Amino acid sequence: MAHYQILIIGGGNAGLSTASKLLIKDRSLKIGIIEPSEKHYYQPAWTLVGGGTFDINDTVKDEKQFIPKGATWIKDAVATFEPEQNQVTCASGEKYTYDYLVVAPGIQLDWGKVKGLKETLGKNGVTSNYKFELAPYTWELLRNFKGGNAIFTNPNTPIKCGGAPQKIMYLVGDYFLKHGLKEKSNIHFYSGGGVIFGIKEYADTLNEVIDRYGIETHFKHNLVEIDGPKKLAWFEDAEGNRVEVKFEMIHVTPPQSAPDFIKNSPLAVPDNAFGWVDVDKFTLRHNRYPNIFSLGDVASTPNAKTGAAVRKQAPVLVENLLHVMKGGSLSGKYTGYGSCPLVTGYGKLVLAEFDYDNNRMETFPFDQSKERWSMWMLKKHVLPWMYWNRILQGRA
Numbered sequence: 001m002a003h004y005q006i007l008i009i010g011g012g013n014a015g016l017s018t019a020s021k022l023l024i025k026d027r028s029l030k031i032g033i034i035e036p037s038e039k040h041y042y043q044p045a046w047t048l049v050g051g052g053t054f055d056i057n058d059t060v061k062d063e064k065q066f067i068p069k070g071a072t073w074i075k076d077a078v079a080t081f082e083p084e085q086n087q088v089t090c091a092s093g094e095k096y097t098y099d100y101l102v103v104a105p106g107i108q109l110d111w112g113k114v115k116g117l118k119e120t121l122g123k124n125g126v127t128s129n130y131k132f133e134l135a136p137y138t139w140e141l142l143r144n145f146k147g148g149n150a151i152f153t154n155p156n157t158p159i160k161c162g163g164a165p166q167k168i169m170y171l172v173g174d175y176f177l178k179h180g181l182k183e184k185s186n187i188h189f190y191s192g193g194g195v196i197f198g199i200k201e202y203a204d205t206l207n208e209v210i211d212r213y214g215i216e217t218h219f220k221h222n223l224v225e226i227d228g229p230k231k232l233a234w235f236e237d238a239e240g241n242r243v244e245v246k247f248e249m250i251h252v253t254p255p256q257s258a259p260d261f262i263k264n265s266p267l268a269v270p271d272n273a274f275g276w277v278d279v280d281k282f283t284l285r286h287n288r289y290p291n292i293f294s295l296g297d298v299a300s301t302p303n304a305k306t307g308a309a310v311r312k313q314a315p316v317l318v319e320n321l322l323h324v325m326k327g328g329s330l331s332g333k334y335t336g337y338g339s340c341p342l343v344t345g346y347g348k349l350v351l352a353e354f355d356y357d358n359n360r361m362e363t364f365p366f367d368q369s370k371e372r373w374s375m376w377m378l379k380k381h382v383l384p385w386m387y388w389n390r391i392l393q394g395r396a
Helices: 013-025 043-050 135-143 164-178 200-213 307-325 373-391
Strands: 002-009 031-034 039-041 060-062 071-074 078-082 087-090 095-103 148-154 185-191 215-219 222-227 232-236 242-246 249-251 292-294 338-345 348-354
Touching: 002 013, 002 071, 013 031, 013 307, 013 373, 031 095, 043 135, 043 164, 043 338, 043 373, 095 307, 135 164, 135 249, 148 164, 148 232, 148 242, 164 185, 164 200, 164 249, 164 338, 200 215, 200 338, 200 348, 292 307, 307 338, 307 373, 338 373, 348 373
Parallel strands: 002 031, 002 095, 031 071, 095 292, 148 185, 148 249, 185 215
Antiparallel strands: 039 060, 078 087, 087 095, 222 232, 232 242, 338 348
């Protein structure tokens, strides 16, 4: 049975950037990374793919390119955790033991929780930029749109990249405006949430964008069923009534939760339907197992689940883990920083940055609640380059 000083579950952004940062600090660490996927995806660009302004092939690379030198890639999936024994059991039956565990497998897309959705994804005008295979279909639907209802949904669960359900809607609105389709089309946003954005200054700008494109918003409406061939969707409102809506195209953001193998494990928050890993929101250490840490979308931190959050969580986790390994204290504190680059049209972007308390934490010396071309360039060109060349290597 192989033993690792630090075992990392997940080879996505969180797992790889943490492993890289640990090895930069101490090359002698024995680190194992359990990750079943051969491919690594840059998901933030899928919105731009759906809007026809980014090549889908530039969002995928081989996982092996990014496993840091000095770490061991275990190409397997975790099935169960045995934290009392400092052990995990994989789908293959192999067991691995550890001194310290970092849990970062990301989030699970629960397509099956919307009746009829799985059967019609990728056809009948039903799409989602949350899937690599479907983002190009979003662009196909947009390019061939002749008029009618374009529906965009946002579930009543936490999701990764909270702005994604809106971003594609604004690109579609801009496309309709530029191609003379605005008068023939109706754009509807059905959200399980109660507001367009939780911070007033950003919300004010987004409401102007909504007016510009003539978007109709319907809050506290959660997608529960879809009939692709009939082009009908059903939403449940706050009172529990079913609302039937006809569509020509519908972009679905699926309900999301922790992966099942986390949800059904002793690591999950007790009696929590979403099953997030139970961590202290500042130190990222597990609340019940002192040698377990977690970060990224799977952690129970009540912040926006974004890649930007991972970028601020990873240094805190690494600092705290290395201190604890040497018998020290948890000195690092994560403030809840998250970022939402809100695409509001072609060549326009609002860069929202904020902490746990919804205080703005902006990077640039100008008002980021305004739409800017410079921020669009940041999203389209700078951030993808940074991700592949700096972030995964632990150098940003």
